[in-house]
Amino acid sequence: MVRPQRVLPLHAIFDLPYGARWACAHNWADSSRFTLRIYRDQFDRLSESEFEWKPYPLTSLPAFCTHAFDLWATKAPLIYCSYFEAYYPGRFCRQFGAVQDIPRSVTHNDRHYATRPENNAEFITEWEQRWQTLYVFDLTRCGGFTNEYRGWFRYMGKTHINNPSQDRPTTGFVPAHPHIAIAVII
Known part of the structure; x- marks a missing residue:
């Protein structure tokens, strides 16, 4: 919805992730406070025609962001140290430019916080078959x-x-501070 007023020059952001491209000097005195409600109100007031889903084109991302792209589609659990988390690529098809269908239900399993080797075997086997x-x-x-x-x-x-908050306009951008502006996507 919003971003800082200044962004890095285009020639300086070639190999940076999109989030890092918003880097700029920040002045807390000019920052709005308690903005979560304002942002939620803005999202809630959008109609379907006002929101355009645009996944990042893979060609615009640095090579390290697309490395092993085919592996992003595995249904194997993600493993980090002794933590195991189910991974459901079907839940975010649109992020990859694919058609989104009804995602399968997420299985919550306390065992994904397994810390003993005997609890890890099932998850490691699934990963090896990724x-x-x-x-x-x-x-x-x-x-x-x-x-x-x-x-x-x-x-x-x-x-x-x-x-929706009752003390805000019902249409358009809801400013909370003069320094907040509608974001312009790079």
Whole structure:
């Protein structure tokens, strides 16, 4: 929604992740406080026609961001030290420019915090078979979602993040400080 007023020059951001491109001097005296509610109100007031989903084009990302791209589609658990977390690539197809369908349910398992080797074997075996469990993205249409997903999201998703605040305008940008402006995507 918003970003700092100054960004790094384009020639200086070639190999930086998108989040790092917003780097600039920050002055806390000019920063709005308690802005979460304001941002939520702005998101809640958007109509479908006002929000355009635009995944980052893979060609615009540095090589280290796309390394082992095919591995991003594995359904194997992610492993970090003694932590194991289920990974569901079907839940974020649109981020890869694929068609989003109804995602499968997430399984919550306290064992993913396994600290003893005997609890790790199942997760390690799944990881070793990661190339056999790749999710196949539907790239026949560029992004978007299925009609089934739309219905599922309206039933299961949150159509409003928060109760809209009553003391704000009902349309348009909701400023909280003169230094906040609508973000312009690089």
